[in-house]
Amino acid sequence: MRTVNLTVLTGALSRPTTSAFSVLFTLEPLYRSIIVTVVPLMALERFGSAQNVSIFFFVLGVLGVGMSLTVPWLVSRLTRRGTFTLGIVTGVVSMLLFVHGELWAFCAGMALHLFAASCIDVTLNLYLMEHVRRQDFGRYEPVRMFFLAFSWSVGPFLGVYLRNAVNPAAPFFVGAVVILLLGAYFFYLRFSDNPALGGKRVAVTNPIRYLPRFFAQPRMTLVYLLSAMRAGWWTMYFIYVPIFCVTVGLGETMGGALVSLATSFVMVTPLLRGTIQRYGIRRVLLVGYAGAGLVTVGIGASMGIPYLAVALVLLAALFAVLCDSVGNTLFYRAVRSWERSEMATVFGSYRSVSSLAFPGVYSGVLAIFPLPAVFVLTGFGMLATSLMTRFIPARMR
Numbered sequence: 001m002r003t004v005n006l007t008v009l010t011g012a013l014s015r016p017t018t019s020a021f022s023v024l025f026t027l028e029p030l031y032r033s034i035i036v037t038v039v040p041l042m043a044l045e046r047f048g049s050a051q052n053v054s055i056f057f058f059v060l061g062v063l064g065v066g067m068s069l070t071v072p073w074l075v076s077r078l079t080r081r082g083t084f085t086l087g088i089v090t091g092v093v094s095m096l097l098f099v100h101g102e103l104w105a106f107c108a109g110m111a112l113h114l115f116a117a118s119c120i121d122v123t124l125n126l127y128l129m130e131h132v133r134r135q136d137f138g139r140y141e142p143v144r145m146f147f148l149a150f151s152w153s154v155g156p157f158l159g160v161y162l163r164n165a166v167n168p169a170a171p172f173f174v175g176a177v178v179i180l181l182l183g184a185y186f187f188y189l190r191f192s193d194n195p196a197l198g199g200k201r202v203a204v205t206n207p208i209r210y211l212p213r214f215f216a217q218p219r220m221t222l223v224y225l226l227s228a229m230r231a232g233w234w235t236m237y238f239i240y241v242p243i244f245c246v247t248v249g250l251g252e253t254m255g256g257a258l259v260s261l262a263t264s265f266v267m268v269t270p271l272l273r274g275t276i277q278r279y280g281i282r283r284v285l286l287v288g289y290a291g292a293g294l295v296t297v298g299i300g301a302s303m304g305i306p307y308l309a310v311a312l313v314l315l316a317a318l319f320a321v322l323c324d325s326v327g328n329t330l331f332y333r334a335v336r337s338w339e340r341s342e343m344a345t346v347f348g349s350y351r352s353v354s355s356l357a358f359p360g361v362y363s364g365v366l367a368i369f370p371l372p373a374v375f376v377l378t379g380f381g382m383l384a385t386s387l388m389t390r391f392i393p394a395r396m397r
Contacts, residue, residue: 018140020189021128026147027182028120031091031175032113033155033263035098037256038163038171039110040239041246046103050243050371054363057239061356063111068118068352072345080123081191087119088183095176099169114352120182122348127191129332129344141329142270149266149324156238156263160256214346222391223330224350226285229385230323232354233292236378237262237320239359241313244371248306258310262317272325281326282392288322289389293382295319300375330392 043053074083090112097109132140162170215221241262242255276284295316302308328347335343358378365373 018132018143020185021124021131021140022143022147023185024124024182025144026151027178027185028124028151029148030151030155031178031182032117033152034159034162034171034175034178035095035113035155036152036159036238037156037242037259038159040242041160041163041252041255042106044243044246046106049366050240050247050374051363051366053239053243054359054366057235057359058356058363060110060114061352061354061359064114064118064352065349065356067111067115068122068345068349071118071122071348074119075123075126080126083119084123084186085183087116087123088179088186091116091120091179092176095172095179098172114355116179118348118352121351122345125328125344125348129335139273141326141332142273145269145324146267149263149269153260153264153267155260157253157256157260160242160252164252210343210346214343217334218391219330219334220343220347222388223334224347225388226289226323226330226385227328227347228350228354228357229289229381230320231351232358233296233320233323233378233382235355235358236362236374237313237317240362240371240374244303244309247371248303250306250310254310258313262314262320265317265321266324268321269325272322276325280394281330282389282394284322284325285392286386286389288319288325289382289386291319292316292323293379293384293386296379296382297376298379300372300379303372303375 040053040057043056044050047053047056071083074086078086094109094112094116097105097112100106100109128144158174159171162174215224238259241258242252244250245255245258246252272284295312299309299312299316302312331347335347361377362374365377
């Protein structure tokens, strides 16, 4: 029996199956999560204040949006495989630039890191939509979120530990190794660039031309806004929770541990499938956004009592898990097969937009108010977003 099961598993991992995608979606976030806490701490060292760090991430967000919108053009010129390869190469180069230590190398490394993430993320999602049937996304998405959360629960603490206990450059060398493993496994799976997608195919390489069509569809607009706010909340968490820990004397290690522990909560998303089936996506997301919003406001109000704020940080992350529990299911169900490449790029830009908009707003807020204002403002944003969930069809499971 064990031999048969091992044979089946080996076969499933040697071709583009859901099991193989689980491996890909474990490695892909791992290389990003290893540096997600390290980079804000490095930026704080170089720029001196939370406001200057916000301005830095705002500029990076501008670059990220621009670079993410070039991906469809790259796919049309280089194919999906070529675009993925470009992402792997630039990802490794970005890690080497971080090691260099100079300010220009740090900024260039972050810009290339964002470009690599856009190339890899968009192409992997295109392959996923090709190989997983639309009606199966509801079942597979919690599984994908589990493996994604596993990487995000390991990476942030591992990155800070390597930085403090081994060498400041260690997180980036490990990140480069993970990127190379991701690329090696991708090519081992031998993805085809000539899928029989079915349906009408329209070759549009400029995603800006697709923006009106994307946002003319109410369901697409709703999914984009929900996803952007969710990503913005995590952007706030990844940047400002470590900064909070450093400024109140809890230390870098505590910051990395909080990020890892909070993201590990997302690993329970497969267990929430029954809850989603019973109560529906709308109710689950309403509780998630409203609960995370209220508790995040509480974090800002209690920051003078660090350990109470830490407890609230973890409680807010538990509510945020509900927001993540459905993943990209709403988008996968709404998008038409012949528009996948362009629509996936527009939709995927919510990460870059949130990484642009939120630090930009925070830089203005921090020019007037202290750090707790960041958490209070983000909490009210989540509360406002919870009102949008009423537009999700009640029957959607």
